[in-house]
Amino acid sequence: MAAAELLKFENVVAGYGKETILHGLSFAVPRGAMTTVIGPNGAGKSTAFKAAFGMLAVRSGRILFEDREITNRAPRELIGEGICYVPQGRNIFPELSVLHNLEFGGVAAPKGTDLKARIEAVMDRFAVLRRKARHQASTLSGGEQKILEIARGLLLQPRLMLIDEPSIGLSPLLVEELFALLRELRKGGITLLMIEQNAKRALENSDYGVVLELGRMRLQDSARAILSDPRIGQLFLGGGLSA
């Protein structure tokens, strides 16, 4: 039987140049669930994602996916394993059309994949992408751009999606819609690992939570337990809980 964890960090040390950011980070991501990573600014949350996706060298420790070591493997290989990564901010090509942006999600597809059909299916799911398929991607609103990035990631039918602060810059209503979409993806069998500043909202939508501080895992528990932990409320949730 497959392990309960899909992704696992084991004593991961990584950083930029001489600076070490992750000081032996260990945590596990339960399969088929939605896990939110929270922690103060600069804790190393984004750095952990970059390390997992082969964008930053891991100096020691291991990262496992499906119990297989994936430490320091290239993004293209990780895509092949079924991992997709949606970084923070705007990660589209504004001058190309929406359709051509979407198409990039299939660049690393194995030979013989019917990308046309998959693009059609994704556009069926996200009507706005079909409606604006021929428009320049720069004409999309912030929320639509995030949807494009997620849709692009779905093209290869990933098993794990790493998504870094997707709600940044979106109105509260759009944030709700986005979280609803992520819950739906989870229901469809995709394991989600998300970083969120909006910790309370994100945890309310998640199954599990991981708290990072100074490049280490401080706490890992069910989202509900973290939400009701008074220490966490003080530290990271900005008083939102007590209100």
Added chain:
Amino acid sequence: MLPAFFILIGTHTFGLPFWLAAILGGVATLILLGLAFKKVMVDPMIHHGVLPLVIATIGLAILMKEAVREFYGADAWPFPALWATTDVTLFGAVFAVQSLLILATCIVVVGALQLFLAGTLTGRCMQAAAQNPAVARLLGIRVERMILYTFLINAALVWIAALLVTPIYLAKFTNGEILGLYAFIAALIGGFNQVRGAIVGGLLLGVIDNFCAVYVSSSYRMAVPLLVLIAVILVRPQGLLGRVEERTV
């Protein structure tokens, strides 16, 4: 400049027929100015930033120029034309067949390039790799390979340009310099991030240049492109057709 001398080496030193020398010169250009330039200069240096690479490239250009002068001398060598060097009269104006051929080739090549870059997935992957290599990489686009394609296309364009232009300007070790300067100014005027811009800038520059030479003064001719450049940059820093680029921080 270099492809022209590759071809001359083929015809002079090895006694090859022109067409064969031209093809072999093209292959040598692809390998030396495309592949080797990228692998030997760009790859090791790009980690140190763009400026050192630019300086190294200028150094390489000087080296190549002086090497040609060393082995081929400072004389201008005649270079066979691909097409008749006659003139034709069209609508009452006299055109050199050479110039028309250059214009036509330019249009076809640029059209084909645009079609490739915008109309094929590989072309769009090249655009993506140029616009945002980090995002391109995380989508699984082979950024390194796309960069190599860019260098190869670049080398091919240099080869075509050499075949077209050398019969007019003759093969001389300084060929690249003045033309390169004009091309650089034309691209700045037209807009650096647009192929169309470079063409419009080039045409504009050529027309202004010739009118000035005839009606104003031919001795101040070299100053004209620079004056046009200053005027354009003051009014439209992104160039006539250029788009303002956003940089994500």
